[in-house]
Amino acid sequence: MNYTQTLDYLFNALPMFQRVGAAAFKKDLSNTLALCKHLGDPHQRFKSIHVAGTNGKGSSSHALCSVLMQAGYKVGLYTSPHLKSFTERVKINGVEIQEDEVVQFVNENKGFLDELKPSFFEMTVGLAFWYFAKMQVDIAIVEVGMGGRLDSTNVIQPEVCLITNIGYDHMQYLGDTLEAIAGEKAGIIKQNTPVVISQRQAETSHVFNEVARAKKAPIFFAEDYFQIDNISESESGVYRVSQSEDSFVLEMDLKGNYQQKNLSGVLKTLDILRTLGFSFSQSHLQAGLENIVKNTGLKGRWQYLSESPTVLCDTGHNEDGINYILNQLKACSFDKLWMVLGMVNDKDLDKVLSLLPKDANYVFVAAKIPRAMPAATLLELGFQHGLDGIAIDDVNDGLAYAKKNASKDDLIFVGGSTFVVAEINDL
Structure with missing residues (x-):
């Protein structure tokens, strides 16, 4: 198949939640695990950060990617949905996966895919993990599609998990209370693996604390560590970042005042990565956060x-x-x-x-x-x-x-x- 035929196969032969909704929603990880096993378990061959949440998970994923890129790491980025091109979903250092790589993946595995009949999302997750392992990324930022506990991405063993905002969305699948939705998002918390919560919310904090305690996962509410102040009334994206006695001014190219809510979670996640051996300077941090759109190609945010x-x-x-x-x-x-x-x-x-x-x-x-x-x-x-x-x-x-x-x-x-x-x- 050529690329056009490959996309037709992906979009038409397999259900796609973003297009059709409930018919494409799978309630277990069996297909993803079977596909990963068929591919040689590529998700076990690279380090990762797992990002979930109702709002802010895409922006936060791109911000993390930009800082690590700035520090010289080879960074995979898996996000969804795409805006203009399917290849936006899978990037390395801001460069979209090549069309011929997508064709190769489907052609090499079509027999197995026809037999397994995975969903569109399950198959794109397999593609991303296969590509990141093949290209030997230093680390991959993996954004949850929906929820967390039963999301196809939830087969990775990340270095750190980040959960952003919890709000009302996809309630027919995730529950009709913030507590229930948080319970699904908390499904990405792994045994003995640090988890960062971007926003402390009265309805959900106890849910994350309980799951983290059960998993013996160190938990960090990012707002306890960083204060983010919007210092420009006329321009969005200009913040004073304060931690203990230190502070600096940051002018992000990712606009929208709601990024203020995401920033503390991103910063605390990066702090944890430092303790795990990742190295980046203050200049890497600032340049990465000031050039998120430029470095990663993120579109559609304010x-x-x-x-x-x-x-x-x-x-x-x-x-x-x-x-x-x-x-x-x-x-x-x-x-x-x-x-x-x-x-x-x-x-x-x-x-x-x-x-x-x-x-x-x-x-x-x-x-x-x-x-x-x-x-x-x-x-x-x-x-x-x-x-x-x-x-x-x-x-x-x-x-x-x-x-x-x-x-x-x-x-x-x-x-x-x-x-x-x-x-x-x-x-």
Whole structure:
């Protein structure tokens, strides 16, 4: 098979949770373990950091990767979903896996895959582990897809685990309370392996403490070690980082005030890596955190696309993610706010829609995936929450409409779903 045929095989022959939802969700690790065994257990041949959480796990994974890259390490990075290209999911030092490597993996293992019938995600995890072992990375940052306990990535034995924010998302799979969701995320905590918790949350801290105690895993709540202060009212991403008596100013290229919540977890994870023999200087640390986008190619996090009018996008999509976005929008200067929004049909949309400002102009759109809520249906739900707008099915047609009707001093936000952001032509 060539690359196009290989992608067709991946996307069409195997279920993909991001596209179809529940039909692709597997409730055990048996397929992943069988695939890894077939591949010679590549996940046992490289060091790793395992990253879980509701919001912030992708940004935190890229931040860790950038610092370690800056220090001269060969760093694998596995994240999901991709925005533009399948190869974004698997990178080494910011460079996406080559298309011919994807073809080789599928061609060499197609007979076994046809027999096993793994999910799309299980197969991409196998691909990533196979590639990282083959390329002999010094360490790999492995982001959980969903949950943790039953996630396909949860077969690795990491050096350290990082759990970011816990919020309401994928509740039909992970539970309908923060405690239940935290219990699933805590499933990545391993025996005698340090775990860092980015945010101390009243509803979830005891869950992590109990699991860590049972696993004899040293646990660190990062906010106890680092104080992160936003020191610029006009620009996001500028922080004063304080630890004990020491402090420094950091200007991250990864914008969005919500990164303040992720930063302490990243820093504490790096501290632990130092104790495990990884070496990097303060200059490596600062340069890595100030060049996350440049080093890793991360897209879609509070990303500015154009000016006059200002157009920006963000992949935040659940209740917490939307709240962070709205809080930052309040700090922006503009005449009128336009929201080009699309969402998937398995979210708690009423909660999200109730948060949205009623004085904005809405253009409701739909990403080209089966899970997408039809734009007309989203418009109708929006009306029920006092949101005024129109429905335009295509994401780029919706953005073009907003641009045409907005003034140069207006702000256009595009988001509501990772898949909406993925379809922006200018991204």
